[in-house]
Amino acid sequence: MSLRVPARTWGGRTTEERRAERRARLIDAALDGWIENGWAAVTMRGVCQRTALNDRYFYEHFADRDDLLGATWDAVRTEVFADLTAIFTGHLELPPLDILRAAVTRAVRLQSDDNGRARILLADHAGSAVLEQRRKTMLTDATDLLVVTSRPYLRQDADELEFRMSTLVGIGGFIELLTAWRTGAMDIDGDRIIEHTCRLGALLATEYLPPEVITPAG
Template sequence: MNLRAPARTWGGRTTEERRAERRARLIDAALEIWLDSGWAAVTMRGVCTRAALNDRYFYEHFADRDELLVAAWDDVNTEVLADLGALVAERIADPPLEIVRAAIALVVQQQSTGRARILFADHAGSAVLEERRKVALIDATDLLVATSRPYLRADIDETEFRMSALFGIGGFIELLTAWRTGAMDIDGTRIADQVGALTTLLGAQYLAPNITSTE
């Protein structure tokens, strides 16, 4: 009979719990620096200093800075998707356009107050982040198409709808970027209202007539 040795603990935490805590501290430190000064300011030394951890703990979790940047980006992406998933679950009985408008408002709010603005910030110069951003845009389009399918008119061209969805999501991201960088003198409420209105126009084109109302 094989008996598994009990996990050793230090200060009431197991080795794996302490490792997970150190990893979380490194990611949090990277995100703080990223929000303050941009992704290019995230360095191994700077992150370790802010996390109050020795360099060796960095390499316990990450092979290099790129791997840390991807982990930090993924961490934020998971948070945003979880928030959106919770919103949809809470409002699942609402008309689809109302759910989309609520999701738009939530993303705008996250961009103004939290780490979510990292997802679609300027990643020029980082191949790994540019790839993450590209994949996220396609994933968001696929998700919108898949979740919309039960509500679409039977005769639509799905490729056309997919192009429109990609165009709409990409335009939404560019509006958020223009707002964040000051390229346009707008506020979050104006963005949410404008994108919501455009979504309603697209809904009239693609959704079945009995479910296009947002009343």
């Protein structure tokens, strides 16, 4: 019978807890710098200065700057997707277009949130292969989320491949519209984006959802 050796603690925290805290601090520092000056301004030296950690602790968690950028993106993407997934799964009693409106509204509000975290997902990533690939993957993941949550409402004769293609086009356009709004390329406001996107969603729904689901009785 082996005896379990208690984890050593410093200041009431284990080694793993302290490592996790340092990693979180480095990511938060990268995110702060990213929001203030863009991803290109995020450097190993900069995040170490912000956290008062030396480069040994940086390389304890990240192979290089690209690794840090990817981890920072992933942290925000996970947070945003958890938020949106909760809307889809937490309002199943509502008609699907009402759920869509709630999700679209939340996505728009996240882009104007004071903390600015979600905005890094739609920023200009040209020049960073790591971030450009993650943006492409985000589009696919968002499409998967909407397809999966819509599946119970689809007409029995609906072509799911066609629905997926239409959803991909819709989400891609929505992301580009949000980007144009955030960069000032289009003089619009968040409420107009919500209304326009939901109107397009309703048109798309007529192709794939039965009428009673689109406009429930009562």
